[in-house]
Amino acid sequence: MFQSVKKVLSFLVIITILAIVGIFFYTHNRTFYNDEELIGNTSGNIYNGGLFAEINGKIYFSNDNDDGSLYSMNSDCSSVKKVHDDxxxxxxxxxxxxxxxxxxxxxxxxxxxxxxxxxxxxxxINQNGKNIKVISNNPGSYLTLNGNYVYYQNYDVENGLFLYRSKIDGEMKRLLLEEAVVPAGVMNNKLYYTGFTKDHNINTLDLSSFTENTYVSGNFAFPIFQGQYIYYMDLSNNYTINRMNLDGSNPTVLVQERCSTYNITNTGKYLYYQIDEMENSKICRLNLQTMETEVLLEGYYKQIHVTENYVFFKEFENTRTFVLSADGSSKLGTFDPPVLSK
Structure with missing residues (x-):
């Protein structure tokens, strides 16, 4: 009797081990796919270098204190962890x-x-820092995740810097546009972007027929689609920051001075922007409800990023990163995460 029980238990242990091993190998090589509407980061963050991205109460970021290595932390900036040395x-x-x-x-x-x-x-890479996968070995930039595809500029020695798309498993790489355009976002199965060499219109690329069309004619840069508006920099008007209705009507100047970068909080309430006008250079905030402006700091700043709770931006010389609350507080702090080992 005892021997029979022992054999059954041994059999069950072996079956359990085999099941665990099978599940490991199945999930190890399996790609988990997304809802088609998922957005991997905001277009405003991507324009500013994509150094911060947030999901499910976690912020993933490039830690300047560790030479840009990939880190994570909670959305309140607590529990900092190193994800990868890259x-x-x-x-x-x-x-x-x-x-x-x-x-x-x-x-x-x-x-x-x-x-x-x-x-x-x-x-x-997995969020635990394991199972890194190559999507492209070529130099890239302006990587944007929408649904189950990543869009990115990719440099090829023979062709130059063009816009490509791949599935999130790295398969089905496709050349989309023979221009170094920046993907502004995907909506209704269309990729929106501003022309780079042929024009500076806001254009669309139909992702079924792969045909190009002009959406709004103009001289635009860095469009952000948010709420009922398209925000953009007007290259014909000294790089001022403007907005218009989604159909291109009623263009309105929001910031009269020449700007180098900007971003908008997730609520759409505040516009943060850097004015670059020699001795008048400064980083500012505009309340888009009251149209009141506020100078945050004099000088040269860059790479404005927003998360649900915070706004981050860097000194031009990369010496410090500042952080303040996204709710409109004027209290500035220094973002100084620790350097950790993996």
Whole structure:
């Protein structure tokens, strides 16, 4: 009797082990797909380098204190953890993965081995920092995740810098546009972007027929579709910041001065922007409900990023990163995350 029970238990243990091993190998190589409407990061963040991205109460970011390595923290900036040693830019996230452009070639502490390969490219990694996957080995930028596709500029020695698309498993890579255009977003199965060489209109690319059309004619840069408006920089009007209705009507100047970058909080209440006018240079905030403006700091700043609770921006010389509450508080702090080992 005892021997029979022992055999049954041994059999059950073996079956359990085999099931666990089978599940591991199945999930290890399996790609978990997204809702088609998922957005991996805001277009405003991507325009500013994609150094912060948020999902499910977690912020994934490039830690300047650790030469740009990929980190995570809670949405209240607590519980900082190191995800991977790679220097990360253009970070996008979904429920399972982090997507980013590897920028190890730009590290300040680059070891300088001229024969080091794979210092750049587009990559996907599990949120626990494991199972890194190559989407493209070529240098990339402006990576944008929409649904189950990633859109990105990719440099090819023979063709130059063009816009490509791949599935999130790295398959079905396709050349979309023979221009170095920045993807502004995907809506209703259309990719929206501003022309780069042929024009500076806001254009669309139908993702079924792959035909191009002009959406709004003009001289635009960095359009952000938010709420009932399209925000943009007007290249014909000294890089001022403007907005218009979604159909292109009623263009309105919001910031009269020449600007270098901007971003909008997730609620659509505040516009943050950097004025670049020599001695008049400063970073400011505009309340889009009251149209009141406020100077945050004098000088030169860049890479404005927004999350649900915070706004981050950097000094032009990369010496400090500032943080303030996204709810309209004027209290500035320094974002100074620790340097950790993986």
């Amino acid at each position: 220097k990360a830019a253009y970070i996008n996230v979904d429920d399972n993965y982090i997507y980013y452009v590897r920028a190890n070639n730009t590290r300040e502490n680059n070891p300088g081995h001229i024969f080091t390969f794979n210092n750049t490219g587009v990559y996907r």
